[in-house]
Amino acid sequence: MRNKGYAPIFGEFGEGETILEFRWDLIWSSLPMLLQGAKLTVQLTSIAVFFGIILGTLTGIARLSKGPFRILAAIYIDVIRGTPLLVQTFIVFYGLPSIIHRPIPAYVAAILSLSINSGAYVGEIVRSGIQSIDKGQWEAASSLGLNNYQTMRYIILPQAFRRILPPLGNEFIALLKDSSLVSVIALEELVRKGQIIIGRTFRPFEIWTAVAIIFFVMTFTVSRLVDYLERRMTPHA
Amino acid sequence: MPNTIVEVLNLHKSFDKLKVLQGVSLQIVQGEVVVIIGPSGSGKSTLLRCLNYLEEPTSGQVHFKGELVDPKSNLSEIRQEMGMVFQNFNLFPHLKVIDNITLAPCLVRSTEKPLAEERALELLKQVGLQDKAYNYPEELSGGQRQRVAIARALAMDPEVLLFDEPTSALDPEMIGEVLEVMKKLALEGRTMIVVTHEMGFAKEVGDRVIFMDEGVIMEEGHPNELFSNPKQKRTQAFLSKIL
Ligand SMILES: Nc1ncnc2c1ncn2[C@@H]1O[C@H](COP(=O)(O)OP(=O)(O)OP(=O)(O)O)[C@@H](O)[C@H]1O
Numbered sequence: 001m002r003n004k005g006y007a008p009i010f011g012e013f014g015e016g017e018t019i020l021e022f023r024w025d026l027i028w029s030s031l032p033m034l035l036q037g038a039k040l041t042v043q044l045t046s047i048a049v050f051f052g053i054i055l056g057t058l059t060g061i062a063r064l065s066k067g068p069f070r071i072l073a074a075i076y077i078d079v080i081r082g083t084p085l086l087v088q089t090f091i092v093f094y095g096l097p098s099i100i101h102r103p104i105p106a107y108v109a110a111i112l113s114l115s116i117n118s119g120a121y122v123g124e125i126v127r128s129g130i131q132s133i134d135k136g137q138w139e140a141a142s143s144l145g146l147n148n149y150q151t152m153r154y155i156i157l158p159q160a161f162r163r164i165l166p167p168l169g170n171e172f173i174a175l176l177k178d179s180s181l182v183s184v185i186a187l188e189e190l191v192r193k194g195q196i197i198i199g200r201t202f203r204p205f206e207i208w209t210a211v212a213i214i215f216f217v218m219t220f221t222v223s224r225l226v227d228y229l230e231r232r233m234t235p236h237a
Numbered sequence: 238m239p240n241t242i243v244e245v246l247n248l249h250k251s252f253d254k255l256k257v258l259q260g261v262s263l264q265i266v267q268g269e270v271v272v273i274i275g276p277s278g279s280g281k282s283t284l285l286r287c288l289n290y291l292e293e294p295t296s297g298q299v300h301f302k303g304e305l306v307d308p309k310s311n312l313s314e315i316r317q318e319m320g321m322v323f324q325n326f327n328l329f330p331h332l333k334v335i336d337n338i339t340l341a342p343c344l345v346r347s348t349e350k351p352l353a354e355e356r357a358l359e360l361l362k363q364v365g366l367q368d369k370a371y372n373y374p375e376e377l378s379g380g381q382r383q384r385v386a387i388a389r390a391l392a393m394d395p396e397v398l399l400f401d402e403p404t405s406a407l408d409p410e411m412i413g414e415v416l417e418v419m420k421k422l423a424l425e426g427r428t429m430i431v432v433t434h435e436m437g438f439a440k441e442v443g444d445r446v447i448f449m450d451e452g453v454i455m456e457e458g459h460p461n462e463l464f465s466n467p468k469q470k471r472t473q474a475f476l477s478k479i480l
């Protein structure tokens with residue numbers, strides 16, 4: 001066997017080996033590096049979902065309020081949903097630094113653009129969730145002397161969140177997948193790791209298959225988790 | 238001289254072009270049980286909801302214990318004094334029965350949780366549901382839900398109780414249990430304003446019956462008098478249909 005000059009952990013082509021055969025061993029040997037990338041993907045997405053839910057909740061409420069916030073929220077939602085995440089990421093990573101005169105680390109830029117993006121989508125989900133709650137709930141709470149904040153916080157949002165858990169789960173899953181876009185700013189998340197490994201092994205089929213499997217495992221886990229939460233949050237024994 | 242608790246002065250309410258209340262004036266004194274009857278769409282619910290500003294009157298005033306109800310200043314305070322019971326219960330489905338009852342005292346009055354719970358259990362006993370404290374509303378029958386809703390309103394120790402057709406959404410066999418609780422409250426001397434089609438209840442515990450039609454008070458009087466000897470044609474027509 002000859003050394004082909006790339007990292008040996010990825011295995012090598014043997015003498016008479018054809019490209020047609022599926023190299024399972026390559027998948028195994030690249031797994032540690034891919035999982036490293038997957039870890040970053042999960043990290044970025046989780047943090048972005050967290051901020052996205054906060055931002056989205058405020059946006060959803062603002063959307064239903066009276067006054068200037070209502071319009072601001074509408075503009076935010078329309079602009080974010082009307083432009084590609086890729087461009088948003090470029091604006092944050094390349095555009096913003098030129099205005100604030102200091103670089104933004106790729107990790108921060110990724111979280112920022114993913115959060116802002118997710119916030120807009122979550123905002124619409126939260127708005128529809130709030131609107132789906134019977135207006136009798138508002139009336140009962142008001143008639144007991146609760147103010148608007150207390151009613152929102154203790155009566156409306158808890159019920160709305162229970163109801164919007166499935167679309168929120170979908171948003172989490174969509175973001176998991178979309179987060180691969182931040183590979184363009186050289187963040188070594190799952191997709192970028194895949195590209196790097198292919199650059200060394202020239203085996204795109206095996207590696208992309210491995211990447212796809214890992215994505216699927218992640219999204220499938222999230223959707224099971226959401227199902228579980230939904231069942232647990234439904235009252236009664 | 239009994240104290241006036243609620244005073245309504247020349248109340249008007251329109252939804253767009255639809256004039257629902259067209260000059261309603263009304264005084265209710267402490268301990269009085271006032272029953273409001275009238276055909277569908279005559280403005281009974283709207284009148285009740287204007288009292289605690291769930292609907293904002295187009296014009297006119299509501300005074301509570303001599304104080305003008307003003308959404309800019311004292312609305313929460315006054316709403317706390319006017320408990321409301323709805324046709325569809327409007328319990329909070331995500332909270333256990335006991336938390337439905339303690340929520341407002343804890344949040345709005347800053348009552349200590351244990352104290353509020355003790356009181357809640359007491360109220361549940363009054364409405365015959367002490368064993369349901371830790372159930373969720375959806376585990377209760379309609380009649381039980383409405384009794385919880387009454388306990389929830391009572392938890393704020395309101396001066397007045399407003400009932401908007403509290404038995405209309407109930408199966409016939411459950412109406413009695415709710416009316417029983419309401420009668421008990423009336424006998425305790427609570428001030429109550431009740432919109433209902435239950436004429437038996439009106440006769441038995443009502444101090445005054447108000448007949449509303451097309452946004453005005455058409456006729457009012459003691460139940461015996463109004464039911465047996467209505468003066469207005471409209472009242473006669475309505476009563477002949479319903480009795
Ligand atoms: N929020 C609203 N917007 C528009 N119209 C309304 C609203 N609330 C009530 N109305 C109308 O006002 C009129 C009076 O309604 P209201 O509920 O006060 O009648 P009611 O006497 O309580 O009747 P019912 O016995 O059917 O409950 C009805 O024609 C109703 O359609």
Ligand SMILES: [Mg+2]
Nearest residue numbers: 281282283402
């Ligand atoms: Mg009504």
